[in-house]
Amino acid sequence: MTGACGLWAYAITEHGGGDALTEHGGGDLSRLTGVAGGTVRTVAADGFTVLVSDVDLAEFGEAALRRNLENLTWLEEVARAHHHVIDAASGLFPLLPTRLATVYSSHSAMVAALARRGEELRAALRRVGGRVEWGVKAYAAPQPDTRESEQPVPAQSDASGAGLAYLKRRRAQLTAREGSQQAARAGARAVHEELSGRAAQARLHPPQSAQLSGNQMPMLLNTAYLLDASASDGFASAVAAAATAHPELRLELTGPWPPYSFAGED
């Protein structure tokens, strides 16, 4: 590293949490590669232990960050590295993941930032620490193909009869589509209600565009649920049951995630 160094923060745990690193596979963690190939280590700061790695401020300083965050290739690489470290560490001890691009110019700057938030962070750790996040997305199921071409026009129809028949079919198609969309939305709300009841907390994310989800079905719901790790099995079964009970939807389950969606105060 040539230029000035900054500290990239991945996650925060209570002081002593870092001791778990050495007890439960600290060797694995020290072999973890962080953002920009940096070596991950723990740093004590104001009663907390922070997972950090060194970053070159020529690439991760404020002006550089501003430029680089707009570069989706750079962003993907950094986001995956950030996630990789948090994901590995969250299996070892309770933690709060920090938002991407939390960079400090020095250790003392980090200590100062944490000192202002001590109580709040401890409360968040009690609420979230050790729990896992599951993601559920609901899509509107594809409708049976009702393309006009598959419904042959009666051969004996005269011109106006055919036109009328077309309009009737078209109206029926639109009504059916509207009905199924409403059913899917109602289904999505019902599923969310059911799953929320099983979770310690739930958060709505904006539905993703088809481009982002890689799925052509319209996404109706994109949620995160906070659960005790021991409740994961039951939750997965509940999602499977909901998928069976709601043929108008396709449900997608992802996880377990570190509790990203619940770390902030929101």
Place this chain on the structure above:
Amino acid sequence: MTTGNLIQPGAEAAQFYGTSSAGAPANLGDILERVLDKGLVIAGDIQVNLLDIELLTIKLRLIVASLETAREVGINWWENDPWLSADAGRRADERELRAENRKLRGRISELESGGRNGSRR
């Protein structure tokens, strides 16, 4: 993997416990919406002021195509989220101004009628 109408994409979701990092890489969109939108915000001295501007544009780019769908379901909370909508702050200001305006009008008419009442007393 698809079981009935439950989609479980990739190994991360298929193997349910603890070992997600060993599974297939998670969907980039899922990662980005978590590490950019969520996660603990403790202002680093370096990223100050950055979140307001740059992340906003990225977030908008990521979700803009799905806003219509979401609105249809009635989930539109982010329209009032200053993180996500440059207009939200402005709209909030307008709402505040309108509310203040209403309050002032009410106060004026109250004073005017109060004045008359007072003179009658």
